[in-house]
Amino acid sequence: MQHKIISFPTAAANCEDCRWSRLCVMRNLDATERAELARFVTSSGPIKQGEQIFRQGDPLTAFHVIRAGSVKTYFDSQDGCEQAVAYLFPGDLLGFDALAEQRHPTSAMALETTSYCTIPYERVESLASKLPRFWHEVMSAAARQADADHHHAMLLGQKSAPARLASFLLDLSQRFAIRGCSKTEFNLSMSRQEIANYLAVAVETISRLFTELHRTKVIAVDRRFVKILSLPALEALANEGAQHGIRIAS
Amino acid sequence: MQHKIISFPTAAANCEDCRWSRLCVMRNLDATERAELARFVTSSGPIKQGEQIFRQGDPLTAFHVIRAGSVKTYFDSQDGCEQAVAYLFPGDLLGFDALAEQRHPTSAMALETTSYCTIPYERVESLASKLPRFWHEVMSAAARQADADHHHAMLLGQKSAPARLASFLLDLSQRFAIRGCSKTEFNLSMSRQEIANYLAVAVETISRLFTELHRTKVIAVDRRFVKILSLPALEALANEGAQHGIRIAS
DNA sequence: CGCCCTTTTGAGGCATTTCAAACATTGTGG
DNA sequence: CCACAATGTTTGAAATGCCTCAAAAGGGCG
Numbered sequence: 098m099q100h101k102i103i104s105f106p107t108a109a110a111n112c113e114d115c116r117w118s119r120l121c122v123m124r125n126l127d128a129t130e131r132a133e134l135a136r137f138v139t140s141s142g143p144i145k146q147g148e149q150i151f152r153q154g155d156p157l158t159a160f161h162v163i164r165a166g167s168v169k170t171y172f173d174s175q176d177g178c179e180q181a182v183a184y185l186f187p188g189d190l191l192g193f194d195a196l197a198e199q200r201h202p203t204s205a206m207a208l209e210t211t212s213y214c215t216i217p218y219e220r221v222e223s224l225a226s227k228l229p230r231f232w233h234e235v236m237s238a239a240a241r242q243a244d245a246d247h248h249h250a251m252l253l254g255q256k257s258a259p260a261r262l263a264s265f266l267l268d269l270s271q272r273f274a275i276r277g278c279s280k281t282e283f284n285l286s287m288s289r290q291e292i293a294n295y296l297a298v299a300v301e302t303i304s305r306l307f308t309e310l311h312r313t314k315v316i317a318v319d320r321r322f323v324k325i326l327s328l329p330a331l332e333a334l335a336n337e338g339a340q341h342g343i344r345i346a347s
Numbered sequence: 348m349q350h351k352i353i354s355f356p357t358a359a360a361n362c363e364d365c366r367w368s369r370l371c372v373m374r375n376l377d378a379t380e381r382a383e384l385a386r387f388v389t390s391s392g393p394i395k396q397g398e399q400i401f402r403q404g405d406p407l408t409a410f411h412v413i414r415a416g417s418v419k420t421y422f423d424s425q426d427g428c429e430q431a432v433a434y435l436f437p438g439d440l441l442g443f444d445a446l447a448e449q450r451h452p453t454s455a456m457a458l459e460t461t462s463y464c465t466i467p468y469e470r471v472e473s474l475a476s477k478l479p480r481f482w483h484e485v486m487s488a489a490a491r492q493a494d495a496d497h498h499h500a501m502l503l504g505q506k507s508a509p510a511r512l513a514s515f516l517l518d519l520s521q522r523f524a525i526r527g528c529s530k531t532e533f534n535l536s537m538s539r540q541e542i543a544n545y546l547a548v549a550v551e552t553i554s555r556l557f558t559e560l561h562r563t564k565v566i567a568v569d570r571r572f573v574k575i576l577s578l579p580a581l582e583a584l585a586n587e588g589a590q591h592g593i594r595i596a597s
Numbered sequence: 598c599g600c601c602c603t604t605t606t607g608a609g610g611c612a613t614t615t616c617a618a619a620c621a622t623t624g625t626g627g
Numbered sequence: 628c629c630a631c632a633a634t635g636t637t638t639g640a641a642a643t644g645c646c647t648c649a650a651a652a653g654g655g656c657g
Contacts (some may be wrong), residue, residue, distance in 0.1 A: 305637080
């Protein structure tokens with residue numbers, strides 16, 4: 098199969114020129130507010146695949162926004178069994194869930210070479226009270242993440258393995274589209290193992306499902322490159338197959 | 348089995364006398380700040396079992412804090428299959444996840460007769476910028492909920508059915524304890540069906556597991572009344588039995 | 598008291614995991 | 628640049644935990 102490497106365009110390290118500023122926590126601020134905030138934003142990274150931005154248990158020092166690359170947040174259970182919580186792409190805010198305990202409840206790891214912006218936590222607090230719209234944006238980001246988490250719970254709780262993978266691919270598709278990339282062709286930044294963990298199925302099942310989707314020509318897949326051949330078919334798969342019957346609880 | 352009905356003590360409807368003020372969004376405010384906030388807090392309910400505080404899709408008008416009773420938030424998927432997202436008890440904040448879209452992404456239903464406080468949304472915004480500590484508390488509440496959601500994902504993704512139920516009971520135990528109730532004896536405010544849905548297993552499985560826990564004398568259970576006979580045993584159950592083996596992903 | 602809904606119990610089936618092994622890919626040192 | 632190790636992916640066959648279906652038992656409420 099012929100295909101080029103497709104990944105997110107790299108953004109400028111200064112906020113004025115950053116191509117993701119309409120997605121990140123700055124998106125609804127006016128020029129003055131942006132300038133105010135930009136004073137405290139520093140550029141971090143790039144970090145390589147596998148390196149961590151913070152570890153579970155680390156004290157909260159800053160919020161971060163992904164600028165290039167991608168990140169997964171995950172839970173390290175005592176007994177070594179881990180659970181991927183979310184995949185984050187450019188523009189996504191990271192670290193605010195540490196606010197309650199002042200330490201990070203999850204770890205964050207780069208899935209590929211990744212750059213990000215850093216906003217020191219004490220600045221976040223002072224800016225939030227100074228700039229109401231910034232407060233609103235931070236809360237919005239938290240709310241969006243909560244919504245994503247709920248969809249994730251829904252997926253784990255209600256959907257069969259094929260529906261989970263289909264939903265996952267559709268979610269990626271949308272998120273690529275929002276970022277100006279193709280919604281039908283993209284490279285997965287995560288391994289099968291990581292997909293399996295996020296969707297809470299065995300790696301072997303993911304592998305079989307990819308093969309099956311390829312065989313039925315719903316997608317074309319070559320290693321980490323995926324091309325969606327039929328969005329409608331994928332959507333149908335994502336919605337059918339609730340694993341335990343549709344019980345109408347009041 | 349002999350047992351009295353155990354439920355949360357009812358709290359006063361005014362903030363000064365409210366027994367949950369050290370748990371709710373007021374908990375770290377000083378007297379002046381509390382007074383400021385209390386001006387805008389109104390008392391709502393009581394509402395009866397099955398009634399809703401808001402429905403998925405409703406526009407965001409206010410944040411709420413449970414004052415008495417209990418609530419579940421849940422996802423109503425298009426096809427009628429629902430997923431419980433969280434159970435909320437007195438002191439818990441409700442509704443902030445609507446902030447991103449200005450409409451509620453989940454529905455909230457009373458599990459029993461429930462009273463709650465209402466803070467109009469426009470007041471939340473203005474208070475948050477006026478009172479930095481209030482901003483901090485709202486964000487903390489959001490962060491705590493995010494953390495709970497992640498534990499929920501962990502539970503759905505990594506644990507076997509018995510471990511899920513054990514974890515659920517332990518979670519309730521802790522939350523009762525924090526609220527000054529017994530951590531070993533309590534009444535479930537939710538039906539078996541609702542537990543099953545939250546834990547994403549069949550009702551029949553939940554029923555069997557309760558019977559089994561009772562038989563092995565880990566808990567004593569009589570309808571909705573639960574008495575934990577051995578916390579260590581329950582903890583052991585909650586931690587063992589990862590459903591798909593402990594894979595050490597970097 | 599009788600109806601309805603929730604809960605419990607039993608038996609069988611199936612989706613997904615588990616175990617096992619071949620295969621492909623990437624990185625490393627000679 | 629190739630041999631080789633290490634890791635990630637695919638495929639097959641067997642095992643199993645949980646779901647599904649079916650039906651009885653128990654409580655709540657008019």
